Amino acid sequence: MKYTEMIPNLNLEQIAQSGQCFRMTPLFKGPGGPVRYQVISRGRLALMGQEGQRLSLECPRGDRDFWLGYLDCGTDYGKILASADPEDAYLREAARLGSGIRILRQDPWEMIITFVISQQKTIPHIRALTESLSSRWGQAIQGPEGIQYAFPTPIQLSQASLEQLLSLKLGYRAKYIHRLSQDAAQGRLDLKALEGMGYQEAMDYLMGFYGIGKKVANCICLFGLHHIEAFPVDTWIEKILMREYYDEEKYKDVPKTRMYERIIQEHFGQYEGYAGVMQQYIFYYERFKSNKLA
DNA sequence: TGCCAGGCTTCAC
DNA sequence: GTGAAGCATGGC
Numbered sequence: 324m325k326y327t328e329m330i331p332n333l334n335l336e337q338i339a340q341s342g343q344c345f346r347m348t349p350l351f352k353g354p355g356g357p358v359r360y361q362v363i364s365r366g367r368l369a370l371m372g373q374e375g376q377r378l379s380l381e382c383p384r385g386d387r388d389f390w391l392g393y394l395d396c397g398t399d400y401g402k403i404l405a406s407a408d409p410e411d412a413y414l415r416e417a418a419r420l421g422s423g424i425r426i427l428r429q430d431p432w433e434m435i436i437t438f439v440i441s442q443q444k445t446i447p448h449i450r451a452l453t454e455s456l457s458s459r460w461g462q463a464i465q466g467p468e469g470i471q472y473a474f475p476t477p478i479q480l481s482q483a484s485l486e487q488l489l490s491l492k493l494g495y496r497a498k499y500i501h502r503l504s505q506d507a508a509q510g511r512l513d514l515k516a517l518e519g520m521g522y523q524e525a526m527d528y529l530m531g532f533y534g535i536g537k538k539v540a541n542c543i544c545l546f547g548l549h550h551i552e553a554f555p556v557d558t559w560i561e562k563i564l565m566r567e568y569y570d571e572e573k574y575k576d577v578p579k580t581r582m583y584e585r586i587i588q589e590h591f592g593q594y595e596g597y598a599g600v601m602q603q604y605i606f607y608y609e610r611f612k613s614n615k616l617a
Numbered sequence: 618t619g620c621c622a623g624g625c626t627t628c629a630c
Numbered sequence: 631g632t633g634a635a636g637c638a639t640g641g642c
Contacts, residue, residue, distance in 0.1 A: 342623060442624040448640070449623080494638030499625080536625045557623035578632060606623075620642090628635085 326380040326387050332400035334423020335360050335373050340616040341424050341607050342446050343546045345437055345453045350468065361466065363457075364393055365430050366473040368466045381467070395425045395549075403600050408593065413567045414601060417608030424603050426551050432507065432514055433474040434547030435529075438539045439499050447617055455491050456480065477507035477514070499534025506532060522550040541599075551599040554591060556583050559609050560602065 339347040339360060346363045350370070359372040369382035369390050380390055400422075407418040436456070441449050453474070460475035460483055481504040488497035506512040512532060517525060525548055529540040541555035556564070564583060568590050574582045591598040610616055 438623075439625095441622090443622055443638080444624095445622050445641075489638095492639060495625085495636090496638080534625065538624060542623070555623070558621080559623065580632070610623095622639100622641090625637090626635105627637105628633105630632085630634105 324382065324384040324387075326382075328378045328380060328391065328396075329376050330378050330394065330396055331376055332404065332422055333373065333376065333378060333394065333425060335371055335378075337421055337423040337607065338425060338427065340610075341421070341603055342610070343542075343603065344427055344429065345446075345450045346457075346474070361468060361471070362390075362393075363464070363471060363473060364427075364433075365389075366462060366464065368464050368471055370467060393428050395428055398425070400425060400600070403594075403597055406594065407601070407604075411590065413563075413608075414605060417604040418601070420611060421604045421607040424600075424607060426545065426549065426600060426603065428549050429546050430474065431517060431543060431547035432477060434543045435503060435507075435512075435535070436474075436480070436500055438542040438546075439503065439534050440493065440496055441542070442496065442539065452491065452493060456483075459483070459487075459491075477504055477512075480504040481508035496534070502533050503535075518548065520548075522548075522552055525550065526553075545599045545602075551597045552595070553599045554587050554602045555599075556587075557606075559606055563605050563609055 338344065339349065348361045350359045350361055359370060362369050362371055367382065367386055367389060369380060369386065372379045380387065382390055404418050404422055407414050409415065437449060437453050440452050444452070457472040457474050460479045461472040462479070464471045464473055480500070483501070483504065485497060485501045488501055493500060503512065507514060517528060520528060522544055525544050526540050529535050529543055530537060535543070538555050538557055541553045544550040544553035545555060561583070564586050568586045574585065577585060587598070591601055594601050
């Protein structure tokens with residue numbers, strides 16, 4: 324079934340390159356860049372394309388609302404963009420450049436595993452490993468482009484032995500994924516409960532599991548639980564905070580771990596409840612300037 | 618070759 | 631509680 328929707332502040336290419344989603348695949352590269360994407364989430368598959376604000380959505384009848392929710396159509400990104408501090412030139416420019424980025428509503432379990440994979444990996448490599456897990460343990464889906472694979476459920480992934488995971492070249496992350504899958508399959512990691520938690524509660528809960536630290540927990544909160552106040556600090560954000568927002572007078576005696584919290588509070592605290600969207604703009608902008616988008 | 622990638626755990630202090 | 635070492639693998 325094909326649907327057409329008008330959605331402001333949506334740019335599929337920017338979203339696909341924003342590092343929040345690893346299962347959005349460009350199917351055709353035209354002269355103006357990729358124009359059509361295959362997207363897989365929660366066992367469903369859709370093809371998406373766009374011309375301006377016009378989104379074309381190709382998916383099974385009945386999945387339309389699911390995908391509109393996935394694209395976070397209920398959130399007013401125009402309002403968020405307009406709220407970027409006029410005196411913060413870096414953020415203004417970042418928001419302008421990435422104005423088509425939205426925070427997708429993705430599956431928490433998939434975010435847990437993909438962001439555990441993400442540690443010390445490049446984005447193309449995270450994509451490849453996520454694809455490997457899916458094709459090896461996920462459910463097959465018949466799509467217009469052939470057989471594709473859903474991301475494996477906790478039960479499915481818990482069938483994978485540590486040796487099998489190691490053979491995929493997951494490195495030291497294999498043992499994290501193995502234990503997390505056992506935990507989730509056996510209910511020690513309670514995904515239903517997780518979805519009902521607020522931001523802080525979810526952070527504390529997630530960081531209690533082997534292989535999940537503060538940065539990964541924040542990514543899970545932001546991309547899997549839609550706690551858009553979450554502000555993950557990775558090496559890129561670290562670089563930005565130090566170059567654009569660091570003040571030696573204020574922070575010279577503050578320990579590093581506390582310093583980032585202080586800088587974020589000072590410069591992004593005003594975006595109460597949605598600082599994570601601003602985080603995505605600056606992350607995308609920095610990578611754009613470094614020519615790292617792919 | 619050396620350094621870095623959407624970091625985390627472990628271990629000294 | 632803070633900071634450094636060690637960790638797997640691949641690309642530049």
